[in-house]
Amino acid sequence: MNDDPDIAIIGAGIAGAALAWHLAPHARVLLLEREAQPGQHSTGRSAAMFMETYGPPQARALTRASRAHYQQPPAGFTDVPLLAPRGVLYVGWQGQEAALEALLAELTATGAPVGRIDAAEALRRVPVLRAEGLLGAVTEPDAMDIDVHALHQGYLRGLKRAGGALCCSAELQSAHRNGDRWTLTLKDGSTLRCPALVNAAGAWADVVAARCGARPVGLQPKRRSAFTFAAPEGMDARAWPTVAAIDETWYFKPDAGQLLGSPANADPVDPHDVVPEELDIALGIHGIEQGTRLTIRRPQRTWAGLRSFAADGELVIGWDAQAPGLFWLAGQGGYGIQSADGAGQLAASLLRGVALPEQLQAQGVDPNAMSPARFASGPG
Ligand SMILES: Cc1cc2nc3c(=O)[nH]c(=O)nc-3n(C[C@H](O)[C@H](O)[C@H](O)COP(=O)(O)OP(=O)(O)OC[C@H]3O[C@@H](n4cnc5c(N)ncnc54)[C@H](O)[C@@H]3O)c2cc1C
Incomplete structure (x- = not known):
């Protein structure tokens, strides 16, 4: 120009x-x-x-x-689909009954399709979930990958x-x-x-x-960290939904043949070219290992980004x-x-x-x- x-x-x-x-x-x-x-x-x-x-x-x-x-x-505009079906499960274990019901009520109020599945159905969809004490999940079937x-x-x-x-x-x-x-x-x-x-x-x-x-x-940037790791051997994880802990302490989802995990952190920082803290990644790995039968030996890639919020x-x-x-x-x-x-x-x-x-x-x-x-x- x-x-x-x-x-x-x-x-x-x-x-x-x-x-x-x-x-x-x-x-x-x-x-x-x-x-x-x-x-x-x-x-x-x-x-x-x-x-x-x-x-x-x-x-x-x-x-x-x-x-x-x-x-x-x-x-x-593009040669490829911009959205692909993914779905989300918000999973909870014993002691988190009230949190599951509260989230179901909150998400239902948004008008988007949401549902509630029991532990057996959650395990059918994501077989690596920790079965002991699993109550099931709140689901958002129309959630997509972009x-x-x-x-x-x-x-x-x-x-x-x-x-x-x-x-x-x-x-x-x-x-x-x-x-x-x-x-x-x-x-x-x-x-x-x-x-x-x-x-x-x-x-x-x-x-x-x-x-x-x-x-x-008065914008506040907040650091969120993420990592990728290998999907479990012998399992096809590509069609799994995103799985998020009901208490928002971790999530994971399929990502280009691997799994992408995050501690779902929101740490206030000044704007900068942000990198993940080792502790963020360790907490994410710990949370996912607690909630599943997965063992994450070594993340393949780690990164962090800023999510910036008005008050x-x-x-x-x-x-x-x-x-x-x-x-x-x-x-x-x-x-x-x-x-x-x-x-x-x-x-x-x-x-x-x-x-x-x-x-x-x-x-x-x-x-x-x-x-x-x-x-x-x-x-x-
Ligand atoms: C780990 C993580 C997971 C997320 N997951 C999701 C998700 O699943 N779905 C979703 O919708 N969102 C998600 N987000 C949020 C989403 O990424 C952001 O909301 C979005 O990318 C913000 O876009 P932006 O264009 O405002 O900012 P940016 O992409 O940061 O772009 C701002 C640009 O401004 C430029 N700039 C700054 N100062 C100047 C200057 N003085 N002169 C010229 N250029 C300048 C910067 O270089 C930068 O490129 C996630 C974010 C993170 C970190």
Whole structure:
């Protein structure tokens, strides 16, 4: 793109990429990414689940609003299915009866299909579960795996096809508003001007706000660690559902011929290129070994990523209350992949000043509940 864009988006994770794709047919869009490759941070480190029961009400509404795009993306978006059946079992043992019933009631209230199976059925589906004291599980049969890479690349390819641009190794250093335009200065000293600036910087969104002279909204990045390990010999684990402990102390799921495990930790940290603590991995292995007959000799790969939350857990989407021309798309927490298309649709319609798409309204998406204005008198 030779001319200055109408809209510059900071951060080419799934949030910035989805928004850029939705905007590109209507505006000149420039997506700026600090790293040499997009998807290096939270987007490339997720567990790739799509669960309509997961997250606070607006995150769930955006997730429901994303389903149509993921199930039937437009022609040419991708060559592979974006969603694949997976299902989830939340398993409990003796002493956790009340927790199972409480979760069943909580998930039923979300309106998504959920069920309750006994121990025998849970063991039939996942034969390695520890049988002693097993009560059974709460199930979410419609939970899916998302092909995150294909989704992310589909957005980025579509952006370019529609005339937009992605610029990597392009870190926003500062931005100043003069009249009706921002002047952006990148780390290499280059500058560009544009009327609208979108902050989709993931865990760094409060840092980017400060670089634009705006107030932070009080995002808290939280470290979550994960690892892969070999599936048990002689068993075909590929069709197992995701298995999560009812007390949220571990989960595991099939992942590309292996199993992916996590201690389901949520450790508050400052934004950085996060790595797993050894203790996180040890706790995850211990939890999974306690809840199953699996022995995890050595994890094959370990990593950690940041899930960044606003105080109420909902996403932060909308124009900044004080800084003209600054738009927020942040606070995706642990649901940023599954909600990305709905969030992109919402942000694009607010940026363009057009009515919310009907399907967002039908799912109960409420822009006020996600507006950054709810933090206007918050942390300064
Ligand atoms: C272990 C784990 C499991 C998860 N599981 C799931 C799951 O099953 N389902 C789900 O939906 N979600 C899941 N999540 C959450 C999901 O990964 C995030 O919500 C989502 O990826 C956030 O996307 P993002 O685009 O906001 O952030 P990011 O992917 O982090 O992108 C932000 C980008 O902004 C860039 N940036 C920052 N500052 C600047 C700057 N100054 N200039 C230019 N660029 C900048 C960064 O380099 C980064 O690439 C999980 C997360 C983790 C860590």
